[in-house]
Amino acid sequence: MSGDLKRLISTYDLGSAPGHLIRRAQQRAVEFYVAEVGEDGPTPQQFAVLLNVFQNPGMSQTDLVQASAIDRSTLAEILRRMVARELVSRTRRPGDQRAYALSLTADGLRMLEHAFAAALRAQSRILEPVPPAERPAAMAILATIAGFGGGDAESAALAAGDSAGKSAGDDA
Amino acid sequence: MSGDLKRLISTYDLGSAPGHLIRRAQQRAVEFYVAEVGEDGPTPQQFAVLLNVFQNPGMSQTDLVQASAIDRSTLAEILRRMVARELVSRTRRPGDQRAYALSLTADGLRMLEHAFAAALRAQSRILEPVPPAERPAAMAILATIAGFGGGDAESAALAAGDSAGKSAGDDA
DNA sequence: GGCGATTAATCCGTGTACAGATCATTATCG
DNA sequence: CGATAATGATCTGTACACGGATTAATCGCC
Numbered sequence: 173m174s175g176d177l178k179r180l181i182s183t184y185d186l187g188s189a190p191g192h193l194i195r196r197a198q199q200r201a202v203e204f205y206v207a208e209v210g211e212d213g214p215t216p217q218q219f220a221v222l223l224n225v226f227q228n229p230g231m232s233q234t235d236l237v238q239a240s241a242i243d244r245s246t247l248a249e250i251l252r253r254m255v256a257r258e259l260v261s262r263t264r265r266p267g268d269q270r271a272y273a274l275s276l277t278a279d280g281l282r283m284l285e286h287a288f289a290a291a292l293r294a295q296s297r298i299l300e301p302v303p304p305a306e307r308p309a310a311m312a313i314l315a316t317i318a319g320f321g322g323g324d325a326e327s328a329a330l331a332a333g334d335s336a337g338k339s340a341g342d343d344a
Numbered sequence: 345m346s347g348d349l350k351r352l353i354s355t356y357d358l359g360s361a362p363g364h365l366i367r368r369a370q371q372r373a374v375e376f377y378v379a380e381v382g383e384d385g386p387t388p389q390q391f392a393v394l395l396n397v398f399q400n401p402g403m404s405q406t407d408l409v410q411a412s413a414i415d416r417s418t419l420a421e422i423l424r425r426m427v428a429r430e431l432v433s434r435t436r437r438p439g440d441q442r443a444y445a446l447s448l449t450a451d452g453l454r455m456l457e458h459a460f461a462a463a464l465r466a467q468s469r470i471l472e473p474v475p476p477a478e479r480p481a482a483m484a485i486l487a488t489i490a491g492f493g494g495g496d497a498e499s500a501a502l503a504a505g506d507s508a509g510k511s512a513g514d515d516a
Numbered sequence: 517g518g519c520g521a522t523t524a525a526t527c528c529g530t531g532t533a534c535a536g537a538t539c540a541t542t543a544t545c546g
Numbered sequence: 547c548g549a550t551a552a553t554g555a556t557c558t559g560t561a562c563a564c565g566g567a568t569t570a571a572t573c574g575c576c
Contacts, residue, residue, distance in 0.1 A: 177457055177460065178457075180460070181395065181398060181399075181456065181457070181460055182398070182399055184395065184460075186392060186395055186396070186411075186412075187492075188483075189463075189467045190373065190467055190470040190471055190482075190483065190486060191373040191374075191376075191377060191388065191466065191467055191470055192392070192413075193483070193486040193487055193489075193490045193492075194366065194369050194370050194373050194470070194486060194490075195370060195373075195388075195413070196413055196490035196491065196492075197366050197369075197486060197489045197490040197491075198363075198366050198367060198370050199413065199563090200489065200490060200491050201362065201363040201366050201367075201489075202363075202563090202564095204363075205363060211565095215531070215532080216363065216367075216532095217531085217532070218531095220358060220364070223353065223356065223358055224358070226353060226354070227353075227354055232554070232555095233554070233555065234553080234554060234555085239358075240358075241364075241367070241368055241371065242532085242533085243533065243534055243535090244534090244554085244555075244556090245533075245534060245535080245536095245555095245556080245557085245558095246531095246532060246533050246534070247555095248555065248556060248557090249531080249532075249533090249556095250531080250532075252556095253530090253531080268541080268542070268553090268554085269540085269541060269542085269554095270540070270541045270542065270553065270554040270555070271541095271553085271554055271555080272554080272555080284353065285349055285350075285353070288349065288352070288353055288356075291361075294363065295361050295362055295363055298362040298363055298366070298489060299362055299489070301488050301489065301491070301493075302485065302488055302489065306485070309481070309485070310362075310485045310488075310489070311360075311362065311365070313474065313478070313481070313482045313485055313486075314362060314365040314366060314369060314485075314489075315365055316473050316474055316482075317365075317369045317372070317373075317470060317471070317473065317474065317482070317486075318365045318366075318368035318369040318372060319368065319369075319372050319473070320359075320365075320368075321473075371533090374533090383535095387561070387562080388562095389561085389562065390561095404524070404525095405524070405525065406523080406524060406525085414562085414563085415563065415564055415565090416524085416525075416526090416564090417525095417526080417527085417528095417563075417564060417565080417566095418561095418562055418563050418564070419525095420525065420526060420527090421526095421561080421562075421563095422561080422562075424526095425560090425561080440523095440524085440571075440572070441524095441570085441571060441572085442523065442524040442525070442570065442571045442572070443523085443524055443525080443571095444524080444525080
């Protein structure tokens with residue numbers, strides 16, 4: 173009967189589940205981000221939008237979905253707010269009235285410039301508890317678990333920044 | 345002027361930010377969870393609630409906030425739904441009418457038992473791209489980044505399952 | 517024994533996440 | 547050219563996340 177299963181369940185430690193640890197890690201990362209950037213600055217997702225649109229002016233929302241790993245529905249909502257606050261401007265693309273061409277407003281650029289250093293500080297605080305010698309390995313493991321890279325978490329260590337521009341944000 | 349800053353910003357790769365990788369990792373983890381458990385089963389958070397309440401019948405919502413790392417507002421909302429679906433029952437604690445005593449209903453227990461194996465499969469899929477030999481190290485690093493443990497990601501490797509029952513869920 | 521501090525939980529407002537349906541605009545092909 | 551498919555974006559509905567204000571019950575302490 174279910175007695176065996178029940179015993180299994182009662183001894184399972186949620187704290188040993190990778191998924192749970194990843195969730196906790198994300199809570200911590202956001203906590204640092206907010207602590208550094210402050211309440212008035214962009215949220216992490218808004219920061220990603222500002223950064224990507226700055227680096228890629230004129231990109232469409234679908235382009236941004238790829239670049240930011242924010243799904244289309246969520247991104248539409250985020251942009252709705254950012255456009256309302258005049259951080260981002262949208263114009264229909266000449267030649268294709270379906271797509272938008274996104275760009276930063278002066279306010280959006282200002283906000284990005286203002287938050288950038290703080291966001292960098294937050295990133296380094298995330299890895300702070302990891303001994304410096306192990307940080308490249310940690311980055312490689314994160315990249316692997318995030319679905320990038322070939323699974324070798326040792327050699328690829330320094331390469332956390334490599335493109336890996338393929339299988340990322342797919343779903344269906 | 346802002347020229348230097350702009351150059352810095354334009355060369356920054358979001359993909360090399362630990363926070364971004366953690367976010368991606370979480371998306372992937374949830375993707376696997378949903379794929380294994382299915383649309384009808386509990387969400388990851390609901391699973392955590394079911395598991396904790398099963399292991400700790402009579403616990404209060406505040407207890408559960410600690411155990412699950414779900415904040416009080418969110419947990420109230422999650423429980424509202426779960427109570428409405430009769431997965432969890434709440435009774436005011438005799439002797440302290442402020443707190444609830446939580447327990448699983450027969451349906452809640454059934455759902456937990458039904459989802460358990462699938463949830464385990466999802467957990468192992470998360471680490472699948474990491475070579476087996478590096479998995480303990482990966483768990484140790486996740487625990488470290490999640491804010492558990494002393495920061496030594498090597499010796500504690502095999503201990504991913506150890507209690508770690510201390511500095512956990514604090515915030516304010 | 518009553519009054520202020522604590523504690524348990526909810527409510528409110530804002531923001532993110534994502535699947536599925538819908539709508540408009542191009543593209544394609546016969 | 548016209549039906550149809552594909553593409554870009556929105557809308558709807560459900561769920562999670564979290565800070566701050568509020569309410570209710572209990573505790574502490576004089």
